[in-house]
Amino acid sequence: MEKIRRPIAVFDSGVGGISVLRELVRLMPYEDFLYYGDSANAPYGTKTTMEVRQLTIEHTNYFLERNAKAVAIACNTATSAAVRVLREMYPNLPLVGIEPALKPAVTARPHSKILVMATPMTISEEKFHRLLAKYETMADIYPLACPGLMEFVEDGRIHDPQLIPFLEELLADAKHNQIESVVLGCTHYPFVKDAIAQVLGNHVEIYDGGYGTAAELKRRVIQAGLLEEDHTRCGKVVFENSLLDESKLTLCKTLLEV
Ligand code: DGL
Numbered sequence: 001m002e003k004i005r006r007p008i009a010v011f012d013s014g015v016g017g018i019s020v021l022r023e024l025v026r027l028m029p030y031e032d033f034l035y036y037g038d039s040a041n042a043p044y045g046t047k048t049t050m051e052v053r054q055l056t057i058e059h060t061n062y063f064l065e066r067n068a069k070a071v072a073i074a075c076n077t078a079t080s081a082a083v084r085v086l087r088e089m090y091p092n093l094p095l096v097g098i099e100p101a102l103k104p105a106v107t108a109r110p111h112s113k114i115l116v117m118a119t120p121m122t123i124s125e126e127k128f129h130r131l132l133a134k135y136e137t138m139a140d141i142y143p144l145a146c147p148g149l150m151e152f153v154e155d156g157r158i159h160d161p162q163l164i165p166f167l168e169e170l171l172a173d174a175k176h177n178q179i180e181s182v183v184l185g186c187t188h189y190p191f192v193k194d195a196i197a198q199v200l201g202n203h204v205e206i207y208d209g210g211y212g213t214a215a216e217l218k219r220r221v222i223q224a225g226l227l228e229e230d231h232t233r234c235g236k237v238v239f240e241n242s243l244l245d246e247s248k249l250t251l252c253k254t255l256l257e258v
Pocket of ligand 1: 012013014016017042043044045046074075076077078119122150185186187188
């Protein structure tokens, strides 16, 4: 009889969390993954904290119904709204969230000018303010809310001719301030990293939290004694989306290969 395997659930407001999923798959190719995007309710970044918290809790409950053994909240916005509450609700579940990767950026270039790009909600949340307070004496940090940017990725328009002019306008002040590093504080943004580099110049170092989050989840899964034992098997990735639209699932598969 075939062994019943429990998947690792990966959640985002849409397709952005695939930038975390691809790191998870690289680190644990033998695991099964359930990737769930809530595109019907996206964007999360312009909603209220309570709305995003409620949606994230509902989806986590669904992952547990699906017998998930671990959960990655691969969305900075959902993490800032809900991770604390989820940890209280499920103290024994290996669960990680994602936050802007300020630490590696500050460590690599102390006292540099660092731009943090994220959704309006992430930037206004208390969790982000605490993160800023931790590093603000070690670098010049410029938070930038980027409404409208995730939509390029969500709609599969990562090579859209409108993207560069959009970024030119969004990043005009950052360019003027001679930013040296950029932290991508939204999981959709790594898919437009090349366009951001094109606008700000290739001397700018760009960071995202995808690898760190994946590595942390692997540690938690090991700690819980839940890591798949057969490292020779090839795990499967199942995509689901609240928008019942086949083209969204096709986009998910394409982004996993980017
Ligand atoms: N991918 C999400 C994040 O990391 C946000 C996109 C949205 O606004 O829904 O914050």
